[in-house]
Amino acid sequence: METYRIDRRKGMEFGIYTLGDHLPNPKTAERISAQERIHEIIEFAKLAEQAGIDFFSVGESHQEYFATQAHAVVLAAIAQATEKIKLASSSTIISTSDPVRVYENFATIDLISKGRAEIVAGRASRIGLFDLLGYDVHDYEALFEEKFELLLKINREKIVNWHGEFRAPLNSAEVLPRPKNDSMPIWRAVGGSSASAIKAGYAGVPMFLAHLGGPATSFKRSIDAYREAANKSGHDSSKLPVATAGFFYAAETSQQALREMYPHINEGMKLTNGQGFPKQHFAQGADPHNVMNIGSPQQIIEKILYQHELFGHQRYIAQIDFGGVPFDRLKKNIEIIGAEILPAIKKYTAEK
Amino acid sequence: MKIVAMSGSKIGTKTSTAMKYTMKTIKNTYPHVGVTFMDLAEYDVQFSDGRHYLDYEGDTKYVTQLIMEADAIIIGTPIFQASIPATLKNIFDLLPVNAFLDKVVSMLVTAGSPKHYLVLEQQLKPILTYMKAQIVPSYVFIEEQDFYQKEIINDDVRFRVDRLVEDTIVLTETYTAIREKKEAEYFF
Numbered sequence: 001m002e003t004y005r006i007d008r009r010k011g012m013e014f015g016i017y018t019l020g021d022h023l024p025n026p027k028t029a030e031r032i033s034a035q036e037r038i039h040e041i042i043e044f045a046k047l048a049e050q051a052g053i054d055f056f057s058v059g060e061s062h063q064e065y066f067a068t069q070a071h072a073v074v075l076a077a078i079a080q081a082t083e084k085i086k087l088a089s090s091s092t093i094i095s096t097s098d099p100v101r102v103y104e105n106f107a108t109i110d111l112i113s114k115g116r117a118e119i120v121a122g123r124a125s126r127i128g129l130f131d132l133l134g135y136d137v138h139d140y141e142a143l144f145e146e147k148f149e150l151l152l153k154i155n156r157e158k159i160v161n162w163h164g165e166f167r168a169p170l171n172s173a174e175v176l177p178r179p180k181n182d183s184m185p186i187w188r189a190v191g192g193s194s195a196s197a198i199k200a201g202y203a204g205v206p207m208f209l210a211h212l213g214g215p216a217t218s219f220k221r222s223i224d225a226y227r228e229a230a231n232k233s234g235h236d237s238s239k240l241p242v243a244t245a246g247f248f249y250a251a252e253t254s255q256q257a258l259r260e261m262y263p264h265i266n267e268g269m270k271l272t273n274g275q276g277f278p279k280q281h282f283a284q285g286a287d288p289h290n291v292m293n294i295g296s297p298q299q300i301i302e303k304i305l306y307q308h309e310l311f312g313h314q315r316y317i318a319q320i321d322f323g324g325v326p327f328d329r330l331k332k333n334i335e336i337i338g339a340e341i342l343p344a345i346k347k348y349t350a351e352k
Numbered sequence: 353m354k355i356v357a358m359s360g361s362k363i364g365t366k367t368s369t370a371m372k373y374t375m376k377t378i379k380n381t382y383p384h385v386g387v388t389f390m391d392l393a394e395y396d397v398q399f400s401d402g403r404h405y406l407d408y409e410g411d412t413k414y415v416t417q418l419i420m421e422a423d424a425i426i427i428g429t430p431i432f433q434a435s436i437p438a439t440l441k442n443i444f445d446l447l448p449v450n451a452f453l454d455k456v457v458s459m460l461v462t463a464g465s466p467k468h469y470l471v472l473e474q475q476l477k478p479i480l481t482y483m484k485a486q487i488v489p490s491y492v493f494i495e496e497q498d499f500y501q502k503e504i505i506n507d508d509v510r511f512r513v514d515r516l517v518e519d520t521i522v523l524t525e526t527y528t529a530i531r532e533k534k535e536a537e538y539f540f
Contacts, residue, residue: 126403126407258540262540273406274406274417
């Protein structure tokens with residue numbers, strides 16, 4: 001776990017992630033400018049740090065209703081504005097980027113932040129960026145596997161010799177600058193299916209598992225499959241951290257939390273995905289065994305501890321800002337996390 | 353209410369003839385209902401390559417978006433080789449798994465042989481169920497002999513199409529009312 005900068009004695013890490021979506025507030029139908037949205041994200045990260053939150057990450061989506069396509073640039077601004085919070089992408093679409101450039105960017109963010117940067121590499125859930133950036137979507141899987149492997153190699157080896165299908169070969173290439181401690185944590189982003197979790201296990205890399213909703217036990221299957229695959233291919237799964245990431249919203253009561261959050265998720269998904277979130281499914285999000293962490297602070301503490309017992313994960317990452325949530329509500333959530341949720345979670349999950 | 357009436361084949365005239373009659377019935381009997389006719393023979397729809405439907409361009413995007421925005425869909429299809437045409441199956445392949453959630457879907461089928469009667473029951477209905485449609489249980493089965501020079505000549509077929517249209521609209525109104533009532537019961 002030390003390789004990945006995880007200290008179990010401090011308890012499970014709590015993080016926040018944003019996809020960098022840029023959506024109207026469904027209540028007012030108004031949308032802040034891209035400039036305001038980006039500054040809000042930077043401010044959001046600063047407040048998270050002040051509340052004692054461990055981790056903050058920003059995603060890359062090249063489609064309408066998003067503002068952080070250049071997520072590494074936003075992360076660099078956050079690195080400059082903060083002092084101790086860990087920073088990462090969520091995720092970097094490695095398939096349509098040059099791993100050398102990605103590594104250079106994130107190693108630089110690691111130096112600006114003095115050793116706080118991590119990379120979460122993903123495959124993209126939407127494929128508009130393949131046309132935009134000049135890649136063939138038919139190579140969707142092959143592009144990811146080859147480029148992710150190269151990214152890991154650059155992280156492991158100072159002098160890189162490599163050749164592949166989708167990029168010019170590297171002959172005794174030195175990728176500079178190096179991160180503060182010569183390497184940095186690189187995670188594989190995994191969506192719903194166990195198949196992707198198993199691939200992360202085979203590669204022996206940490207897994208960043210995103211979940212929308214549903215019973216926590218369904219996601220347990222992906223985590224078990226990941227660890228089994230890792231052990232089977234000669235890695236020690238007890239040394240590989242797992243992070244889970246999904247919807248989060250705290251308010252005084254679960255009713256208030258559901259009421260305040262629902263329109264953002266429903267309308268936001270309609271605009272970005274074409275279909276809303278069914279009310280029936282969302283209502284089940286309040287169940288103690290549902291993986292969505294929406295409810296009163298006490299309910300959320302119990303849910304996260306239940307998930308921790310089930311998953312044995314090292315980091316939970318909350319998505320609070322999807323769908324144009326006004327900034328004062330984000331602030332309120334951070335206050336609740338810092339004052340109530342974080343202390344309870346740390347207390348119960350710290351290993352002695 | 354938005355209805356899409358779709359003819360699911362690239363070739364032949366029977367299905368589109370039957371769907372044109374269906375359109376006429378809707379327009380004459382339910383003038384307040386918005387209905388769009390979509391004959392897949394007139395569109396250049398590409399084969400599904402697994403991407404999200406909003407990421408397609410041109411006709412493929414137009415066709416999938418029209419279906420996704422509908423409250424009800426009337427599918428007209430011929431039977432080829434004891435199955436639905438690839439043209440129609442491709443539409444399903446282009447859409448998300450829950451594409452028909454909160455939508456009513458009804459079916460009309462034209463076939464060269466009565467032996468094909470159960471094809472929709474055994475092949476189309478399971479697909480629609482998987483994709484979460486509220487299915488109108490009865491469908492209209494039309495044979496070659498029911499047409500003459502691109503007209504439906506069997507009164508029984510006309511009556512059955514009229515009932516299919518009525519059932520589709522009544523069920524769409526009913527399911528919408530049920531859903532609205534149920535959603536109002538949630539406190540959010």
